[in-house]
Amino acid sequence: MASIYQRPIAFAVTAAVVVLVGTLVTVIIPLFMPSTQPVKEYVKPYTAIELEGRDIYIREGCNNCHTQTVRPIRTEVARYGDYSKPEEFAYDRPFLWGSKRTGPDLARIGGKYPDAWHYKHMNDPRSMFAKSNMPAYGWLAKRPLDTSLSYKKTKVLGYGYTEEEVRRQIEEYRRKVTSPDYPAKKIRDQITPPELRDRLTEMDAIVAYLQKIGRDYKETQKGVVQAAAVETFEEMKNPYEGMPEAIEQGREIFQEKCSACHGPDAKGSIGPNLTDDEWKYGWSDREVFISISNGRPNGMPAWGQILSEDDIWKVIAYIRSLKI
Amino acid sequence: METKYDDWAVKGFAVSALFWLVVGLLVGLWIAVEMFYPKLNLTPWLSFGRLRVVHTNGLGLGFGLAGIFACSYYMLQRLTRTPLAFPGLAKFHVVLFNLAIALAALSLFAGMNTSKEYAELEWPLDLGVVIMWVVFAINVFGTLIKRQEKQMYISLWYILGMTVAVAILYILNNLEIPVSLTKSYTVYSGVNDANIQWWYGHNVVGFIFTFPILAMFYYFLPKATGLPIYSHRLSIISFWSLAFAYLWTGAHHLMLTPLPEWIQTVGLAFSIFLIAPSWGSVVNGYMTMQGNWDMMRTNYLTKFFIMGITFYGLQTIQGPTQALRTLTAFFHYTDWVIGHVHMGTMGWVTMTIAASFYYMIPKLYGREIHSVKLANVSFWIVLIGQLVYTVTMWIGGIQQGAMWKATNPDGSLTYSVLDSIAALYPYWKIRFLGGLIYFVGILIFIYNILMTMKRPTEGATEVATQAA
Numbered sequence: 001m002a003s004i005y006q007r008p009i010a011f012a013v014t015a016a017v018v019v020l021v022g023t024l025v026t027v028i029i030p031l032f033m034p035s036t037q038p039v040k041e042y043v044k045p046y047t048a049i050e051l052e053g054r055d056i057y058i059r060e061g062c063n064n065c066h067t068q069t070v071r072p073i074r075t076e077v078a079r080y081g082d083y084s085k086p087e088e089f090a091y092d093r094p095f096l097w098g099s100k101r102t103g104p105d106l107a108r109i110g111g112k113y114p115d116a117w118h119y120k121h122m123n124d125p126r127s128m129f130a131k132s133n134m135p136a137y138g139w140l141a142k143r144p145l146d147t148s149l150s151y152k153k154t155k156v157l158g159y160g161y162t163e164e165e166v167r168r169q170i171e172e173y174r175r176k177v178t179s180p181d182y183p184a185k186k187i188r189d190q191i192t193p194p195e196l197r198d199r200l201t202e203m204d205a206i207v208a209y210l211q212k213i214g215r216d217y218k219e220t221q222k223g224v225v226q227a228a229a230v231e232t233f234e235e236m237k238n239p240y241e242g243m244p245e246a247i248e249q250g251r252e253i254f255q256e257k258c259s260a261c262h263g264p265d266a267k268g269s270i271g272p273n274l275t276d277d278e279w280k281y282g283w284s285d286r287e288v289f290i291s292i293s294n295g296r297p298n299g300m301p302a303w304g305q306i307l308s309e310d311d312i313w314k315v316i317a318y319i320r321s322l323k324i
Numbered sequence: 325m326e327t328k329y330d331d332w333a334v335k336g337f338a339v340s341a342l343f344w345l346v347v348g349l350l351v352g353l354w355i356a357v358e359m360f361y362p363k364l365n366l367t368p369w370l371s372f373g374r375l376r377v378v379h380t381n382g383l384g385l386g387f388g389l390a391g392i393f394a395c396s397y398y399m400l401q402r403l404t405r406t407p408l409a410f411p412g413l414a415k416f417h418v419v420l421f422n423l424a425i426a427l428a429a430l431s432l433f434a435g436m437n438t439s440k441e442y443a444e445l446e447w448p449l450d451l452g453v454v455i456m457w458v459v460f461a462i463n464v465f466g467t468l469i470k471r472q473e474k475q476m477y478i479s480l481w482y483i484l485g486m487t488v489a490v491a492i493l494y495i496l497n498n499l500e501i502p503v504s505l506t507k508s509y510t511v512y513s514g515v516n517d518a519n520i521q522w523w524y525g526h527n528v529v530g531f532i533f534t535f536p537i538l539a540m541f542y543y544f545l546p547k548a549t550g551l552p553i554y555s556h557r558l559s560i561i562s563f564w565s566l567a568f569a570y571l572w573t574g575a576h577h578l579m580l581t582p583l584p585e586w587i588q589t590v591g592l593a594f595s596i597f598l599i600a601p602s603w604g605s606v607v608n609g610y611m612t613m614q615g616n617w618d619m620m621r622t623n624y625l626t627k628f629f630i631m632g633i634t635f636y637g638l639q640t641i642q643g644p645t646q647a648l649r650t651l652t653a654f655f656h657y658t659d660w661v662i663g664h665v666h667m668g669t670m671g672w673v674t675m676t677i678a679a680s681f682y683y684m685i686p687k688l689y690g691r692e693i694h695s696v697k698l699a700n701v702s703f704w705i706v707l708i709g710q711l712v713y714t715v716t717m718w719i720g721g722i723q724q725g726a727m728w729k730a731t732n733p734d735g736s737l738t739y740s741v742l743d744s745i746a747a748l749y750p751y752w753k754i755r756f757l758g759g760l761i762y763f764v765g766i767l768i769f770i771y772n773i774l775m776t777m778k779r780p781t782e783g784a785t786e787v788a789t790q791a792a
Contacts, residue, residue, distance in 0.1 A: 002474075005475055005476050005481070006474055006475055006476065008465060008468035008469065008471075008476065008480075008484065009465070009469075011476065011481065011484055012465070012484050012487070012488050015481075015484060015485050015488045015489070015567055016488045016489075016492070018564065018567045018568045019485075019488065019489050019492060019567055019568075019570075019571055020492065020571075021568065021571070022568065022569070022570070022571030022572035022573075022594070023492065023496075023523065023571045025572070025590070026519075026523065026571070026572050026574065026575065026587055026590060026591065027496075027519060027520055027523045027574075030516065030519060030584065030587060031512075031516055033584070035584045036514075036515045036516045036519065036583075036584060037513070037514070037515065037516060055507070058437060058438070058439040059435035059436075059437060060368075060371065060373045060374065060435060061371075061372070061373025061374050061376060061377055061435075061437060061439070062373055063373075063439050064372065064373050064376045064377070065372070065373065067657055069581045069582065071580040071581065071653065072580060073580065073653050073729075075728060075729045075730075075731060075737060076728075078731075078735075078736070078737055079728070079737055079741070084581070084582050085582060086514070086515045086582035086583075086584075088514075088582075089513070089514030089515060089517075089518075089582070090513060090514050091513065091514075092513060092514045092517070093509045093510050093511075093512065093513045093514075093517060094438060094439050094440055094509070094510045094512075094517050094521070095513070095514050095515070095517040095518040095521070096439060097518055097578070097581060098657075099441060099577065099657070099661070100657055100661065100662070101657035101658070102359070102745070103741065103745075104741040125362075126362070129742055131742055131745060131746040132362070132742065132745065133358075133359060133360065133362045133745060133749075134362065135358070135362055135365035135371045135372055135373070136362070136365065137371075139368060149503055149504060149507070152503055152504075153503050153507075153509070156501050156503055156509055157509055256740065256742070257740070306736065306737055306740070307736060308732050308734045308736040309734065310734075311736075
């Protein structure tokens with residue numbers, strides 16, 4: 001009998017079988033294993049708006065520069081937050097873990113900054129971070145959001161919304177971002193052309209999506225991550241108060257980490273003015289330290305895991321120096 | 325008996341390959357500048373997120389596949405001593421291919437994109453791609469069945485392997501439910517989608533950037549040097565173990581992610597194993613040159629093939645190594661990986677396709693290459709450009725990885741993400757320079773090939789008795 005090197009069909013069939021063994025074991029069988037599709041109550045499907053935002057994220061190829069999975073590595077958890085869990089991606093079709101981090105990972109971006117931060121940043125990244133190389137996406141605010149396929153999309157994905165519900169979600173979100181009380185109103189109005197201010201734009205949708213990523217998991221962790229150690233100090237005093245060298249270092253840190261929201265002169269932008277006498281969460285060393293270290297609601301991130309204790313004190317020393 | 329081969333499709337694909345090569349590289353240069361000069365993101369169509377996909381698809385599917393089809397149709401006929409079974413279908417293949425790639429480029433520019441790497445095309449184009457492969461397969465099998473040479477040579481195994489595997493890979497990863505003509509959702513979700521995507525992503529590299537390129541290597545190296553392949557047995561072992569092991573390894577792209585750990589570990593183990601069959605071909609290539617290494621100087625094409633297979637060897641050591649858990653923790657997501665990919669694509673794939681063209685085009689037109697001197701110049705410029713590119717990205721990647729992991733004595737992070745971006749600007753600039761040098765080398769190669777095609781005929785067309 002002729003060998004398979006003389007019989008092309010037999011050769012091709014053999015090759016297919018050889019190729020299918022590894023495929024079967026590592027890809028096909030796992031499809032039916034619970035470990036690849038864990039379901040947890042806390043993970044919620046995307047709303048119609050978040051889904052539209054996600055589709056814009058895909059359209060613009062954001063996944064070419066941003067990953068969406070935090071690995072269980074100490075420095076990575078310190079930088080981005082808790083490592084990613086398999087159940088978090090139950091509603092992700094496609095998955096968007098990415099393969100390159102030119103910019104930061106976004107798996108825990110939801111709720112990290114206020115909406116206003118995202119509007120400002122998406123519109124012009126370099127107005128907040130001079131060294132950033134992210135493309136500016138201001139044009140998203142100049143395009144009305146197309147929701148004509150929203151219901152069909154949620155249906156294909158099996159999210160279980162009725163058409164009515166999808167319409168309601170869209171209208172509700174429109175009302176939220178166009179309301180005079182919307183915290184990001186000022187910057188939204190600034191970058192949205194007048195004729196679109198009462199309508200939903202692609203920018204609104206992508207901001208909604210960014211605020212959703214990782215948020216379900218974060219909700220379960222509320223109160224757990226508070227840096228307890230800080231609370232135990234009854235009296236805290238800034239060891240760098242009034243020291244010129246420390247103030248200069250504090251200024252450098254402030255320019256890098258804080259100026260994007262509080263303005264380069266600390267007179268406020270997205271975040272409040274730090275040079276006046278209005279201090280919502282208190283003005284003592286201890287209170288300011290806790291504000292910086294643990295963060296505050298409505299957008300102040302917790303810097304305790306990113307900045308060292310010394311660095312936080314230096315920043316406080318710098319802020320204090322502005323008042324005199 | 326004299327057989328006339330049907331080389332219209334070979335020529336058509338060769339010219340297509342050169343065209344898409346220029347397009348893909350220009351896009352590559354453009355996005356290389358965007359990395360350090362973001363103002364170049366002039367319009368949505370020219371923004372990095374869209375263009376990067378045009379770059380990878382344009383070169384991988386446009387240039388790479390066209391080169392592969394050209395060489396496959398060429399080798400297929402000569403190794404079977406039989407003209408193509410369906411030459412009209414092959415012509416249709418050329419037209420369909422270019423139409424599909426042009427539409428692919430346009431749709432990706434427009435942001436119609438599934439986000440799955442190397443499978444970004446939306447579903448109507450997926451259908452076009454499948455039809456295109458079926459058209460190719462019909463000719464491969466048809467010609468093989470009609471063949472006049474009993475034994476199938478090594479290169480034919482690799483072409484068959486590619487044809488079978490790509491069908492399985494492409495269809496399985498692209499199962500999607502359409503929402504509209506330009507939008508669909510994959511049928512897989514989350515972890516499974518990731519697993520299938522990287523099983524696909526890795527094996528597309530295996531069966532498009534390895535199998536057919538090895539087919540070229542095994543065919544054109546002996547042709548160019550007149551030396552028979554060192555060991556037939558080694559090539560049998562390499563082929564089957566490569567075909568078997570490749571499919572297990574996709575998970576090394578997903579190390580330390582939420583993918584079940586056993587899949588990661590199995591993927592890692594097979595990745596290490598994969599060094600053996602890869603080096604089987606490398607050793608086979610080196611040993612073929614045994615006693616004739618002076619050809620590196622005297623036969624201008626030898627150095628292309630040997631340099632190409634050397635980068636293949638380095639690539640297949642670097643890949644499994646960087647998949648090790650400790651190293652992937654450091655290197656993954658950094659620019660190191662970009663360096664890794666480009667060593668394979670610029671150093672191995674393009675080098676080998678270029679060498680195959682240098683051999684094949686003069687034969688097709690029955691004349692000598694336009695200029696051996698220019699071919700040598702293009703070799704050195706391409707090599708230097710590629711090395712500047714890859715080495716720069718490796719060093720940049722190490723710095724990036726180190727900055728991400730750096731901590732202060734109190735355990736806090738030393739650098740912000742922004743610090744690590746700012747630190748990479750010099751590397752990205754040098755990378756652009758490397759890409760530019762490489763591009764110049766490629767332009768010389770293309771000029772040389774086009775001039776060879778253009779020069780009036782001197783000799784007769786090749787006949788079957790001279791082949792194989």
